[in-house]
Amino acid sequence: MGIMKICKNCYREFNEREDDALSPINELVKIFLESTRETSITDYCPECREELGLVNIAGFE
Secondary structure (H helix, E strand, O other): OOOOEEEEOOOOOOHHHHHOOOOHHHHHHHHHHHHHOOOOOOOOOOHHHHHHHHHHHOOOO
């Protein structure tokens, strides 16, 4: 069982093991967060990671 965390975006509780490390969206989010040095991808729930990745694909902040 994974560690329960609180998402820094939506403040919902999520299981850290829900991570889909092979997802292209997660890779985009990881690159974005590393470039901004804001936080780690693991601080966001899977839904917020996907949303952030899709927003970056569209070119919006």
